[in-house]
Amino acid sequence: MPTEARVVVVPQQQDQPLEVIDVTLPAPGPHQVVVRQFASGICHSQLHTIHNPRQAPALLGHESTGEVLEVGESVTDLTPGDTVMVTWVPKDQAQARRQGGITRLELPDGRTATSINVFTWATHTIADEMYVVKVPDDIDRETDSIIGCAVITGAGAVLHTANVQSGDSVAIIGVGGVGLSAVAAAAHLGANPVIAVDLDDEKLDFAKSFGATHGVNAAEVDPVVAIRALTTISEQFDILRQPVAGVDYAFDCIGHSATMRQISEVIRGGEFGQRKGGTAVLVGVPQTPIELDSRQMFMGERSYVCSLGGSCTPGEDLPRFIDWHRQGILDLDSLVTQRYSIDDIGRAVEDLENGRIAGRSILVFD
């Protein structure tokens, strides 16, 4: 059965305003699911899609909450009426090993819009079942919508990619929706200190309410110097017999060239002969290549790793983070700082671009 939907479309031509268009979603293919959506997060990475050249009009959004309306004939673990989340990472191994496909959607004016696997800036969406996870009916329909990208990316980087342990020292650069999720996860796992780095004292204070123990304003001080001063261990020495200084784990939740380098510079060197050095974790989508000081990395036995979607398996991790929200470990009610209707998507993107979003903003559908 076709479903009427209202979707956000990024025109193919650069620098044109976003469109909100009424379309008819097709009946689902064998592995597809039609979802009526409650809310969708507005992710910073979408700005890159909006500003980069494209071959066709684009559909955006990759985290949401909703309800299943219809499923394809091969879908076995979802049924109409199920409460679900849409995410952009395949939910389990069996689904990940099916090829699936890039979504294409015919627009009423004859154009074909495409998305990278899913689109959630829409009242209704059609997605491959691999990206649709059944969740409990009593989720928070609005604030839980940011679990599918912001939370898995930030909290997952800390929990899975880095596997932070109690007592580890952590620095998190960039404390928007992803960074705040990382801060909350680090605090929950017992990391200490948890040092938040951003360019604005208000954002740093906000990060402290999520569990950051220190805030470093990189607009005022050199974060590398400040973090090393906070974390010097006077009785441990590197190969040059200098005291070990720096954090065990540094997370870059931005992906700019400066922050990608900073995480390699704020992790500690190894205690020579005793234990290896710290780990830099790239979480934000990188926009440029960077050069690292390979000699410094080598001498300190430091590591540089990347975290895509927080190394998460949504089938297990979405329920985990819903539970973290319920238990108060992850305060999503504070993290979601703005709400918009779909017709306000232009203003929503403008606010995001101009740094007016302290945590994460969402679209709420009727």
Ligand SMILES: [Zn+2]
């Ligand atoms: Zn995202």
